[in-house]
Amino acid sequence: MLIDFKNLNINKLSFHTEFEKKVKTFLEEWFSEKTEVSVQTSGSTGVPKIFDIEKQKMINSAVMTCNFLGLKEGDVGLLCLPVEYISGKMMIVRSIERKLKLRIVDPSLKPMEHLKEEIDFCAMTPLQVENSLDQLHLIKNLIIGGAAVSESLKNKILHMNLSNSNRIFETYGMSETLSHIGLKQLMPNQEDYFTVFENVTISLDDRGCLKIFAPNVNAEELQTNDLVDIKNEKQFKFLGRIDNVINSGGAKIFPEALEALVKKVLPNEAVFMGLPDESLGQKLILIIEGKESDEIKRKISEIPFEKNFHRPKEIIFINEIPRTPNGKINRLELYKCINP
Template identity: 40%
Template sequence: MTLKDFYAEWNNGSDKILVHTSGSTGKPKPMMVEKSKMEVSATITCDFLNLKQGDTALLCMPLDYIAGKMVVVRSIVRGLRLISVKPSGHPLRGLTEPPVFAAMIPMQVFNSMQVPEEKEMLMQIKHLIIGGGAIDTAMERELRDFPNSVWSTYGMTETLSHIALRQLNGSKASCWYTPFEGVDVSVNDNGCLIIDAPRISDIRIVTNDIAEIAPDGRRFRIMGRKDNVIDSGGIKIQIEEVETLLSKYLTVPYVITKKSDYKFGEIVAMLVESDDVEGIKRICEDNLPKYWQPKLYISVKKIPRTQTGKPARKQAAEIAERMI
């Protein structure tokens, strides 16, 4: 979808607009959402970040998904000056001045930090929000000293982008997400996050994200997804926890997945963009608890990812299942 297409759909007289889920756990699904609720969500974010009319906003994500659409909606409701670039891994390349506001996925931030002039511009963005995937510990450490506000977002298509932020840099850096005013969170018996956000959703949203609520009863942190649990010989292993621990030791792209197994029920499997499988195995054996160590290592040319840069979990599991 082009920006022209989006404006045409936004101004077509209908009170709803078509969006698609990200497809991280399967095929992207179409959804019709209310434009008025998108405007409310956009206003909440603009107010929180104190964005003002005339501020520049970078559009660097596909307009088929909620994240890209919401950047445009924020520019509409607040009168921001939109800077539209083709979605790519290096969204700051070619820009002559930093935008006031930018929303990026972790891959775009990582790539930008590898090029000195792009990193310098990244540091000058006044309000940088990062969403659409996990931010590993190495990236958090590098962002910690950025001079302007950097935020990790929590949200999904159903919540019309994010409903909570956590600061990644400065003295207020935290592992806890703080919901916006008017948003309440809790967990169900399975430990999954429940979201009550009546201003943007008419229904209570029960997620598949396993969460912990802070002692204050308001903030929360995400431990992983319910469907990303490996049950291996009766031991439950959270895929995201394994990936987070490994991120301290591996620089090559990888993803943890699972494979069905006659003896254990399921085993930990690992897809990695490297031919040095033995070297990767040694790193895992030296740094992971015994029961977290992969029993199957698969060298791939490219880790499967969705269009928004997230690991394509279902595809990764299908690759592992095909291995003998």
């Protein structure tokens, strides 16, 4: 279905699928007298939580994104993310704020499978993008969030021969920042650092983790567990989560950096973890999604890891890596699978 937010009349719209009915429920909540809406976190790094957010702060967030991307009244957006989470809710709020026309499709791994029209703006997870490569030329502004964009996916995007009018960004944010507070361009230019929006201040704590002050969307300074390299007052590079850091024999290992290296040569999902080890403290292992393969093992053996201790002590193959409902790797569940 298509909702024109320039001429919105909820009562005249027909909501058929379960997902469309959830969109209707959110719209009714948004246009009610309540000043807040409820949002659920993904639970990728802990127990899922539900908390209330001021509508005005969501509008502020929407304005920052729409201004950054240059979205205007009448542009066509595509909603293909669950509306239980902030990512889906914010697609609707941006459409309301900028009076977009919003195409609604049920969330799936192939959200553009039946679409032929051009889309001005869309937000997807990396898995959705992976399954929509042949249709990316239809999207003028695509933001990718919910999980890090792998090197493998970046390479596939680069080889799509998209025009300079197709802009693709990786996002940085969380539920507490009302979706994202910064973007990093992947196409047509490849950037290494995220650039934060106006009125967003970044700094480091004594662990080297990112602190965010974005008063337009959250009155409190947010302390993350994300290890970053700050280039200047507006740009930073994500290194990894401090929760995921592996201490093996006294050496600190950032699994996200090693995963990016592996995904340059493997199409499979790959996750580095540390398992308890009497002599090392934690033993570095690599989990590969898919069937065991000597060819995959050979490719891994040829990867030029910077340090010898970056090479996994063991490779484990698993049929399916557990994920949260919005597509993020669920490292807690994965750890339980391999170390019950």
